[in-house]
Amino acid sequence: MTAESPDELQAGIYLRGGKLPPAFLFAVLDLAPDCGRAEAADALGRVWEMLAELRGGVVRDFATTRSEDERVTIAPDTFDALLGFGAGFFDPCRRLTSATRPESLVPLQHPRGPFPGLPWAPGVAPRSGEGDLCLQLTGRHAHAVGRAAVETWKLIRDEDLPLTVRETYDGFARDDGRSWIGFHDGVSNVRPSQRLAAVRCSGDPEWNRGGTYLAFLRCAVDLAAWRALPREQQEALVGRDKLSGRALQRVDWEGNRMIPRVFPPCPAGDAVPAESEFFLDPPETGDPVVEASHIHRANQNRAEPSTHAGHRIFRQGYEYLDEVGPTGPDLGLNFVSFQRDLEHLRQVLGLAGWLGGVNFGGRHDRGPGEPEPLELIALRAGGFYVVPPAGSPFPGAGLLHHPAAPESQ
Amino acid sequence: MCLSAWNEQVAAALAEHVLPPALALGLDPAKATELRIVDWPAAPARVRARFGRRHADRLCDAVTPAGEETGRLTLQEEYAEWRIVRDAGGPVRFELTTDLRELRGEHNSLRALLHLAVAAAVPLLVIDAESGAPRFPSGSEAIAALPDGESAQDGRSADPVIVERLARLATEGRPIRFDDPLGVYIVDVQGSELLTPEGEPLPSEWLRLSGRASPCQDSLPRHQQLELEVPVDAGFTLAQLRSARTGRRIEYGAQIAELVQVAVYLRVGEPGQVPVEAGRAVG
Numbered sequence: 001m002t003a004e005s006p007d008e009l010q011a012g013i014y015l016r017g018g019k020l021p022p023a024f025l026f027a028v029l030d031l032a033p034d035c036g037r038a039e040a041a042d043a044l045g046r047v048w049e050m051l052a053e054l055r056g057g058v059v060r061d062f063a064t065t066r067s068e069d070e071r072v073t074i075a076p077d078t079f080d081a082l083l084g085f086g087a088g089f090f091d092p093c094r095r096l097t098s099a100t101r102p103e104s105l106v107p108l109q110h111p112r113g114p115f116p117g118l119p120w121a122p123g124v125a126p127r128s129g130e131g132d133l134c135l136q137l138t139g140r141h142a143h144a145v146g147r148a149a150v151e152t153w154k155l156i157r158d159e160d161l162p163l164t165v166r167e168t169y170d171g172f173a174r175d176d177g178r179s180w181i182g183f184h185d186g187v188s189n190v191r192p193s194q195r196l197a198a199v200r201c202s203g204d205p206e207w208n209r210g211g212t213y214l215a216f217l218r219c220a221v222d223l224a225a226w227r228a229l230p231r232e233q234q235e236a237l238v239g240r241d242k243l244s245g246r247a248l249q250r251v252d253w254e255g256n257r258m259i260p261r262v263f264p265p266c267p268a269g270d271a272v273p274a275e276s277e278f279f280l281d282p283p284e285t286g287d288p289v290v291e292a293s294h295i296h297r298a299n300q301n302r303a304e305p306s307t308h309a310g311h312r313i314f315r316q317g318y319e320y321l322d323e324v325g326p327t328g329p330d331l332g333l334n335f336v337s338f339q340r341d342l343e344h345l346r347q348v349l350g351l352a353g354w355l356g357g358v359n360f361g362g363r364h365d366r367g368p369g370e371p372e373p374l375e376l377i378a379l380r381a382g383g384f385y386v387v388p389p390a391g392s393p394f395p396g397a398g399l400l401h402h403p404a405a406p407e408s409q
Numbered sequence: 410m411c412l413s414a415w416n417e418q419v420a421a422a423l424a425e426h427v428l429p430p431a432l433a434l435g436l437d438p439a440k441a442t443e444l445r446i447v448d449w450p451a452a453p454a455r456v457r458a459r460f461g462r463r464h465a466d467r468l469c470d471a472v473t474p475a476g477e478e479t480g481r482l483t484l485q486e487e488y489a490e491w492r493i494v495r496d497a498g499g500p501v502r503f504e505l506t507t508d509l510r511e512l513r514g515e516h517n518s519l520r521a522l523l524h525l526a527v528a529a530a531v532p533l534l535v536i537d538a539e540s541g542a543p544r545f546p547s548g549s550e551a552i553a554a555l556p557d558g559e560s561a562q563d564g565r566s567a568d569p570v571i572v573e574r575l576a577r578l579a580t581e582g583r584p585i586r587f588d589d590p591l592g593v594y595i596v597d598v599q600g601s602e603l604l605t606p607e608g609e610p611l612p613s614e615w616l617r618l619s620g621r622a623s624p625c626q627d628s629l630p631r632h633q634q635l636e637l638e639v640p641v642d643a644g645f646t647l648a649q650l651r652s653a654r655t656g657r658r659i660e661y662g663a664q665i666a667e668l669v670q671v672a673v674y675l676r677v678g679e680p681g682q683v684p685v686e687a688g689r690a691v692g
Binding site: 103104106109112116191192193194202203204205283284286300301302303304305306307308309310343346347350351352353356 | 443444445446447448449450454457458461462463537538539540545546547548549550564565566567569570573574577581596597599601602610653654655656657667670677
């Protein structure tokens with residue numbers, strides 16, 4: 001249990017690199033207000049057992065009931081499920097656990113924006129995206145993850161479990177490695193060999209040793225405002241060339257006209273940038289316009305994940321599209337990050353010199369021709385969750401049987 | 410200590426060290442002008458990791474009955490030190506300094522900072538275990554490769570990020586110097602993460618920053634002292650503030666120190682100006 005092994009982590013955290021499973025569904029669940037520990041443990045055990053069966057190809061609704069029935073199964077291993085616990089689960093008044101609440105696991109502030117540069121979108125209700133529990137479902141196709149969520153609902157209803165699926169958020173991985181703003185996304189992520197160091201908790205609280213923390217932020221993107229910017233200004237805000245994905249080295253000027261310049265081309269030269277150092281982790285440039293871009297602000301110290309003040313997080317986000325209507329598309333990113341301490345995400349999104357000073361990129365003391373720091377993103381939902389190590393009968397089962405801990409720890 | 414005496418102390422400390430080509434503190438400033446900021450939070454990461462956050466925060470404020478600030482001397486080790494003034498109701502005033510002349514902890518001296526920088530500013534590459542390709546080292550790897558095991562302490566916020574950055578810059582063949590004046594500076598205070606009893610963010614005017622250069626020269630923040638005290642007419646004290654990060658009332662200085670970002674400023678030249686053949690490589 002103390003060995004640093006990725007096998008301690010729950011499924012659904014893809015440390016090895018490569019393409020993500022294309023389908024995503026994030027379910028927010030609440031336990032009944034009067035639910036006791038034993039009932040909660042029983043409910044979660046049943047849900048986890050059902051999901052394990054479903055993953056093995058068994059749908060309970062397809063159980064044989066007649067002598068002439070033939071056994072019906074579905075394709076196995078079509079999804080992964082991950083269970084997280086929110087701040088509400090640790091509310092002492094609920095008496096669901098005696099385990100110490102992780103210090104950084106708190107509800108996101110509302111109505112005030114939870115981070116200096118990231119406001120809530122208009123009309124977002126408190127606790128949107130924030131529940132006692134979460135289920136992250138990732139899989140081969142929308143039906144696979146949707147079915148897992150629906151089967152969970154069926155089980156809750158059929159067996160009258162003290163649990164509610166309050167809301168779900170869906171998403172998908174694009175096949176071109178880009179986001180809705182048209183730029184490559186996920187390139188400047190922690191390299192696979194370093195991901196375990198970035199996500200694995202080493203204790204404090206001890207019961208989460210080998211686990212991790214999940215941050216979920218459903219970020220709506222103002223695509224119309226973004227498309228009003230000329231390409232070179234978009235590139236200055238992102239820090240990459242729009243088409244090639246190559247990192248910007250500097251910005252040249254012809255009068256007030258900005259000309260972004262990229263680093264020399266990667267030898268692999270593909271439509272999707274190859275995993276070379278300059279694409280994964282662009283060096284500092286000394287150019288103040290480039291240094292104010294999104295990819296540089298998100299990683300100011302260029303440090304490896306094991307370096308505390310590097311504040312590295314492992315991102316595993318999925319795009320979403322709710323609708324395309326007369327006023328334009330309602331779309332954005334399900335930002336999902338895993339980190340060994342939520343403090344790191346707080347620092348990245350809170351420090352003025354990092355992303356706390358702007359909504360997306362750019363700088364307020366800009367010169368003529370530089371892009372204005374655009375208000376591109378607003379939050380539609382969000383929440384923090386602790387993700388205990390994999391376990392039986394379900395991850396985090398020990399929380400519901402935890403002995404009372406000394407106050408000092 | 411007056412400024413001239415401080416300058417003499419700095420010069421004497423520099424003279425003790427044989428400088429590698431990269432970290433040439435005596436070089437022509439015009440050869441190294443690009444700014445690099447290396448920043449970290451003021452709360453002690455290693456101490457918190459070892460003792461658990463709550464227990465560590467209590468230890469960092471430890472004062473003996475005789476008034477000796479043992480917590481400050483032994484555990485506040487991120488080139489920033491603080492003290493909490495308390496009354497019967499709890500904390501009423503928070504004071505933090507990054508002025509190297511005022512720091513008293515054994516790990517927070519000018520000598521320690523220079524020793525670390527001199528040892529670290531040497532080219533270094535690591536062979537990545539997964540890809541087999543060379544890459545820049547992590548802070549832990551760079552510290553482990555230092556010839557002098559006492560130069561830096563792994564697990565802190567400051568040392569690994571400083572060592573890692575210097576090693577990377579040196580590996581790029583850049584001349585490096587500390588910005589003038591040499592110091593550790595307060596570059597950000599996330600005061601809005603402190604909430605009043607009404608749940609409102611702390612008014613910024615309650616945070617008083619001061620330091621060596623005020624107003625700041627060349628637009629870079631160069632504050633070295635921070636004071637936080639709730640005005641008497643507010644109707645509550647520091648002890649009634651709550652951290653938005655944890656939901657807890659303010660009991661210990663580290664709960665505020667974690668919201669304070671401190672930094673050193675480096676100036677670097679173009680890559681490739683310094684030969685990197687005299688370096689290290691570990692696999």
